[in-house]
Amino acid sequence: MEGQRRARVGESLAALAPLDREVLTLRFEEELALPQLAQALGVPVPTAKARLYRALARLRGRLLLRAPAEEWR
Amino acid sequence: MSGHVTEPVALAAGTLDPEEARQAEAHLRECAGCTAEAAAWRDVAGELGRLPAPKPSRTLVARTMRAVEECLAEREERAWNRAALGFLVAFAWTLAVLSWLVVDLVSGALALQLDRSVGSSAAWYAAYLVAGWLSAGAAAVLLGRRTREEGRVA
Numbered sequence: 001m002e003g004q005r006r007a008r009v010g011e012s013l014a015a016l017a018p019l020d021r022e023v024l025t026l027r028f029e030e031e032l033a034l035p036q037l038a039q040a041l042g043v044p045v046p047t048a049k050a051r052l053y054r055a056l057a058r059l060r061g062r063l064l065l066r067a068p069a070e071e072w073r
Numbered sequence: 074m075s076g077h078v079t080e081p082v083a084l085a086a087g088t089l090d091p092e093e094a095r096q097a098e099a100h101l102r103e104c105a106g107c108t109a110e111a112a113a114w115r116d117v118a119g120e121l122g123r124l125p126a127p128k129p130s131r132t133l134v135a136r137t138m139r140a141v142e143e144c145l146a147e148r149e150e151r152a153w154n155r156a157a158l159g160f161l162v163a164f165a166w167t168l169a170v171l172s173w174l175v176v177d178l179v180s181g182a183l184a185l186q187l188d189r190s191v192g193s194s195a196a197w198y199a200a201y202l203v204a205g206w207l208s209a210g211a212a213a214v215l216l217g218r219r220t221r222e223e224g225r226v227a
Binding site: 005006009010013024027028029031034049052053056057059060063 | 082083085086087088113114117118120121122123124126
């Protein structure tokens with residue numbers, strides 16, 4: 001169950017647009033703080049923040065499409 | 074604070090400063106809808122953080138390292154070329170100024186030997202400078218063309 005969930009997150013992440021995948025990877029795998037994240041992306045902090053939220057929302061949207069709704073609420 | 078919209082996702086993204094996070098947590102205690110939302114976002118973000126980092130293949134690493142090294146070497150060479158060019162320009166100007174003395178001397182000696190005027194030494198010097206600049210310009214054009222051709226081949 002846990003493994004399935006993780007696999008679906010991995011697949012959904014891979015299916016995202018490169019810009020979305022980039023910001024999510026930098027934040028959650030490289031664990032960059034917001035200022036470093038913005039610097040890595042070469043954009044101002046508010047832009048980085050907006051991109052991060054948008055990417056998370058797209059990822060969640062994909063997960064909801066693929067998985068039973070109760071799994072991701 | 075426009076609580077209901079961005080707080081849950083911002084909490085999961087970990088982008089709030091401590092004061093904002095404190096206010097958001099306080100809001101969550103009062104708002105069941107936002108609490109559920111925050112939990113859902115945290116699930117997604119938590120799974121993201123636990124994803125195994127993909128390992129690049131050895132060939133990809135080797136190829137990338139080689140490309141980086143080539144790029145660095147090229148940059149170093151370009152810097153060296155710029156320094157050499159600067160030195161050459163400075164050297165050429167020094168020579169041009171020093172050669173004034175030589176031209177003055179030679180044109181004076183010629184005038185004495187031929188026992189007639191061969192023009193002022195300033196005119197000779199001007200002709201010498203123009204010839205120098207023209208040949209330098211031609212050399213620069215030829216070099217530029219060769220570099221462009223090399224770039225096209227590479």
